[in-house]
Amino acid sequence: MTLPVFLSHQWLSFWRGRNANKSLALQIIVGVFYFLIFLEIAALGVALPFLLKETMPGKDPVAIFTSYIIYYFLVGLLVRFQLQELPSLSIQPYLAQNIRRKNMLRFLNVRSLVHVINFLPLFVFIPFTLAVVAPAKGGIAAGCFIIAMFALVINNHFLNMYIKRKSFNSSWWFFSIILIIAIFKGFDYFKIISFEKASANIFTALLNHPWLCILPVALAITTFLLNNSYLRNHLYIEELVSESKLKVSKNYAFLNRYGDMGEIIALDLKLIFRNKRPRSLVILSAVILLYGFIFYPTYLKTQNFSALFFFALLIIGIFISNYGQFLFAWQSSHFDGMMSYNINMKQYIKAKFLLFVTVCTLQFLIASFYGLMSWRVLPIQLAAFLYSIGINSFATIYATTFNYKYLDLRKSASLNFQGIGAVQWFQTFLILLAPWLVFFLLNKFIGFWVAIISISALGVIGLAFNEMIINWLVRQFNIRKHKILEGFRER
Amino acid sequence: MISIKNLKKSYKGINAVDIDSLEIHAGEIIGLVGNNGAGKTTFFRLLLDLIRSNEGEILSKGNSVTLTEEWKSYTAAYIDEGFLIDYLTPEEYFYFVGKLNLLSKADVDDFLQGYQLFFDDAILNKGKYIRDFSKGNQFKIGIIAALLTDPELLILDEPFANLDPTTQLRLVDMIKKMARDKSMCIIVSSHDINHVSEVSSRILLMEKGKIIKDIAGGEAAYGEMVEYFKVR
Numbered sequence: 001m002t003l004p005v006f007l008s009h010q011w012l013s014f015w016r017g018r019n020a021n022k023s024l025a026l027q028i029i030v031g032v033f034y035f036l037i038f039l040e041i042a043a044l045g046v047a048l049p050f051l052l053k054e055t056m057p058g059k060d061p062v063a064i065f066t067s068y069i070i071y072y073f074l075v076g077l078l079v080r081f082q083l084q085e086l087p088s089l090s091i092q093p094y095l096a097q098n099i100r101r102k103n104m105l106r107f108l109n110v111r112s113l114v115h116v117i118n119f120l121p122l123f124v125f126i127p128f129t130l131a132v133v134a135p136a137k138g139g140i141a142a143g144c145f146i147i148a149m150f151a152l153v154i155n156n157h158f159l160n161m162y163i164k165r166k167s168f169n170s171s172w173w174f175f176s177i178i179l180i181i182a183i184f185k186g187f188d189y190f191k192i193i194s195f196e197k198a199s200a201n202i203f204t205a206l207l208n209h210p211w212l213c214i215l216p217v218a219l220a221i222t223t224f225l226l227n228n229s230y231l232r233n234h235l236y237i238e239e240l241v242s243e244s245k246l247k248v249s250k251n252y253a254f255l256n257r258y259g260d261m262g263e264i265i266a267l268d269l270k271l272i273f274r275n276k277r278p279r280s281l282v283i284l285s286a287v288i289l290l291y292g293f294i295f296y297p298t299y300l301k302t303q304n305f306s307a308l309f310f311f312a313l314l315i316i317g318i319f320i321s322n323y324g325q326f327l328f329a330w331q332s333s334h335f336d337g338m339m340s341y342n343i344n345m346k347q348y349i350k351a352k353f354l355l356f357v358t359v360c361t362l363q364f365l366i367a368s369f370y371g372l373m374s375w376r377v378l379p380i381q382l383a384a385f386l387y388s389i390g391i392n393s394f395a396t397i398y399a400t401t402f403n404y405k406y407l408d409l410r411k412s413a414s415l416n417f418q419g420i421g422a423v424q425w426f427q428t429f430l431i432l433l434a435p436w437l438v439f440f441l442l443n444k445f446i447g448f449w450v451a452i453i454s455i456s457a458l459g460v461i462g463l464a465f466n467e468m469i470i471n472w473l474v475r476q477f478n479i480r481k482h483k484i485l486e487g488f489r490e491r
Numbered sequence: 492m493i494s495i496k497n498l499k500k501s502y503k504g505i506n507a508v509d510i511d512s513l514e515i516h517a518g519e520i521i522g523l524v525g526n527n528g529a530g531k532t533t534f535f536r537l538l539l540d541l542i543r544s545n546e547g548e549i550l551s552k553g554n555s556v557t558l559t560e561e562w563k564s565y566t567a568a569y570i571d572e573g574f575l576i577d578y579l580t581p582e583e584y585f586y587f588v589g590k591l592n593l594l595s596k597a598d599v600d601d602f603l604q605g606y607q608l609f610f611d612d613a614i615l616n617k618g619k620y621i622r623d624f625s626k627g628n629q630f631k632i633g634i635i636a637a638l639l640t641d642p643e644l645l646i647l648d649e650p651f652a653n654l655d656p657t658t659q660l661r662l663v664d665m666i667k668k669m670a671r672d673k674s675m676c677i678i679v680s681s682h683d684i685n686h687v688s689e690v691s692s693r694i695l696l697m698e699k700g701k702i703i704k705d706i707a708g709g710e711a712a713y714g715e716m717v718e719y720f721k722v723r
Contacts (some may be wrong), residue, residue: 179504
């Protein structure tokens, strides 16, 4: 009875949220984005049997499919850690009302289930089952297969909720699951124990004996009950929100010698490490460092150096454009303070620039290991590096003086469009595409080295004139300072 | 210290602040009173150059607060949580603010030692970030961080509203002592006319952005304010 009321409140809170009605255009873009993802995943489900047949001819698509299910669920658990948040806080206003605990529990459970990640897998499993399993094994087996898959999705869901609720250290869990996947994959690769075969055996048995689907259903019910009983006994806000550890004060001694600038950089570092959203952006930057393994070999083989340059720019410059697009907005909750403390604006902007240079240099040094693939990578990455710190860093600071949107640091970054406006989309494209276009044209019509030297020269010029550029940026900032402050105060 | 001529700030055609002329001198304790929407906080933000005025300007020691940054080195303020860096521990925050004003860690520790009573053992070494403190304790942190820099101009917005009675009384004493010993200029806004009339040497009463009364603090001021607020 109360459940529909709860859910309708959630619906209202979604549509009336601070950022919901701000920009219709953005809503539409995000909507289209989601729709495309759904479409692609559904298409994958339909096309999967054909793809499997084509890439691995002569093998049974069902056997291949089932052999990967175990990995699918392990990876799914990883993704859930990142994307799913506990809906605990949404019951806070109801706790003191005349509502039975049972109803509150039901709401928490149902509310948590409403998440894209629980529906997406069905778009793969259902088309695949209908197209491949049903003709081969019959209707009942297919139906039971879908039930089993859905039960496993639900099991994953409540397992993730339970782990998060028990306030286990979630990053520890995250990495141990990565380790498990790596070990499984390693055993498979060196043919010690085949987990793929085990997975195939389990799910083939399921197809041959459809009644076995009660096992995953029982598993799902068990995790649900586990979760439920935990919730029932801990229906206090302070127990639902994961317990906080003792926080320690930190001092970055190596930054002390830079005076006020060092202090501002230290502040940025603390901001990154202590808040969810910037932290996940940094993790993303680290993951993108691995892109080289995926993209470099192909482009080296095809001698497509401008494409390689594009990815070098992405790998080395991702922190600047990711962190930089909200450069001031990260501090939006205390920007009134930042503007009243005894901080000289030039020092402030310079500190941001130094932060960019430091992180970018680090990324560049790590990425230099790609030079082992081919020496060609090195000049390309050097050009990307010089351009990133000499031009992109300043361009990003300039663009972010137009960002007037408040940002909540504690929300997760994945699929979070808070604080993003048309400017940010435009900026991200421009910062990556403009240098790529220059490189592409020079490389195509004049030559590889001319392209490398021109791009590098642009970066070096930017660095050489950094004093002038920073002074100009301070003036630009001061022009829009009050507008930024006003925007940040609007939460 | 502060000199204002013809200052105007309006939102959607309604005047939030409209001050023809105002001089504030060193050593004065200004109590700013007025009902909600009188323009007190807007006035404070204008003083700190956090919003741009439509007309007129504010001179701090003769320099415009919009065009120069000099005032930042001798001005400290606490208006709301927007001044706290909430992912720092209180200690880190104090060291940060201290460092910006050339105070070493030891200086800051010494200073904090003197405010043990004010903190009531609820702030330091608690192993919490500022965002995890209660509102009252956040307010204490903000006020102490503002005092830490030993400013010549101190601005506090409704400091009494979020504090417990004991701390309120301590703050009244602290403000009086600072103005007397260091000839600081202090501007305090409050809804508590009792505290304001006790602490202030001069009271400015605001209504719809205008300063409609400019009177000396003390018993008589209290009576005059009671008269004003009763009628409304």
